[in-house]
Amino acid sequence: MDKKINADSCNCTIIHEDVVNKVKKDMPKEEKLYDLADLFKVLGDSTRVRILSALFHAEMCVCDIAALLNMNQSAISHQLRVLKQSRLVKNRRDGKVVYYSLDDEHVKSIFDQGLIHINEKD
Amino acid sequence: MDKKINADSCNCTIIHEDVVNKVKKDMPKEEKLYDLADLFKVLGDSTRVRILSALFHAEMCVCDIAALLNMNQSAISHQLRVLKQSRLVKNRRDGKVVYYSLDDEHVKSIFDQGLIHINEKD
DNA sequence: ATAACATATGAACAGTTATTCAGATGTTCA
DNA sequence: TGAACATCTGAATAACTGTTCATATGTTAT
Numbered sequence: 001m002d003k004k005i006n007a008d009s010c011n012c013t014i015i016h017e018d019v020v021n022k023v024k025k026d027m028p029k030e031e032k033l034y035d036l037a038d039l040f041k042v043l044g045d046s047t048r049v050r051i052l053s054a055l056f057h058a059e060m061c062v063c064d065i066a067a068l069l070n071m072n073q074s075a076i077s078h079q080l081r082v083l084k085q086s087r088l089v090k091n092r093r094d095g096k097v098v099y100y101s102l103d104d105e106h107v108k109s110i111f112d113q114g115l116i117h118i119n120e121k122d
Numbered sequence: 123m124d125k126k127i128n129a130d131s132c133n134c135t136i137i138h139e140d141v142v143n144k145v146k147k148d149m150p151k152e153e154k155l156y157d158l159a160d161l162f163k164v165l166g167d168s169t170r171v172r173i174l175s176a177l178f179h180a181e182m183c184v185c186d187i188a189a190l191l192n193m194n195q196s197a198i199s200h201q202l203r204v205l206k207q208s209r210l211v212k213n214r215r216d217g218k219v220v221y222y223s224l225d226d227e228h229v230k231s232i233f234d235q236g237l238i239h240i241n242e243k244d
Numbered sequence: 245a246t247a248a249c250a251t252a253t254g255a256a257c258a259g260t261t262a263t264t265c266a267g268a269t270g271t272t273c274a
Numbered sequence: 275t276g277a278a279c280a281t282c283t284g285a286a287t288a289a290c291t292g293t294t295c296a297t298a299t300g301t302t303a304t
Binding site for chain 3 (some may be wrong): 137167194197200215217218219
């Protein structure tokens with residue numbers, strides 16, 4: 001309903017009010033965009049990217065991942081928690097060992113698109 | 123060539139050496155994964171996500187974006203620079219005004235996949 | 245029950261980053 | 275040339291985040 005542009009805090013005169021109003025109408029809900037940024041924030045760490053990339057190929061336990069990435073167990077465990085909170089991985093316990101695996105089919109395609117971008121721009 | 127697992131720094135005994143070796147072989151090059159994380163790092167900020175989301179719908183100048191997002195011009199300018207360095211946006215100057223637009227077709231599909239993930243998990 | 249092992253967790257520290265502020269640069273027009 | 279405006283930039287600050295360390299939890303086997 002309220003399509004009025006608030007120019008108080010941007011210290012600019014608005015140049016193209018029509019464009020701004022149109023875009024404002026067409027954009028997704030603010031909340032969704034914040035959630036999206038939060039998702040990318042989770043993906044925006046090399047340790048977590050490497051963990052996910054590993055889990056694309058096999059279910060793995062914490063120690064295996066730590067050995068693979070040459071990092072200590074605690075660091076991996078902390079990051080797995082972050083990934084789990086974002087529902088990107090899930091786990092199952094088998095005795096002492098906890099196995100982690102992917103909990104999302106879309107991450108793979110997000111990664112693939114990202115890699116295409118990278119490979120095109122260098 | 124060197125598929126030996128370095129377990130020195132992970133303070134774990136390796137449980138499934140076969141799995142670790144297989145995954146190590148199948149994973150993309152380390153460097154690509156770091157680049158990928160860097161890309162997601164750029165996408166992992168709500169201001170930048172909102173800017174890109176706006177640019178999906180129209181080319182816009184800095185002032186317009188600032189007004190749309192209700193932020194000051196300097197903050198937007200700083201973020202546009204980050205987006206440009208990652209080749210996600212490009213710009214053209216028309217007199218005093220600088221117009222920004224998307225410089226990547228893949229970002230849209232990365233966003234779409236991300237939104238699917240978000241919408242499924244709540 | 246206790247030792248051994250895999251994993252999880254909380255606190256602390258170091259490094260990174262987004263925004264703000266002040267001012268610089270570049271362009272247009274009178 | 276100088277005023278007005280759009281944009282850019284560097285420094286400073288405040289907030290956030292990843293890793294490490296020490297320790298806790300949970301499971302198995304003796």
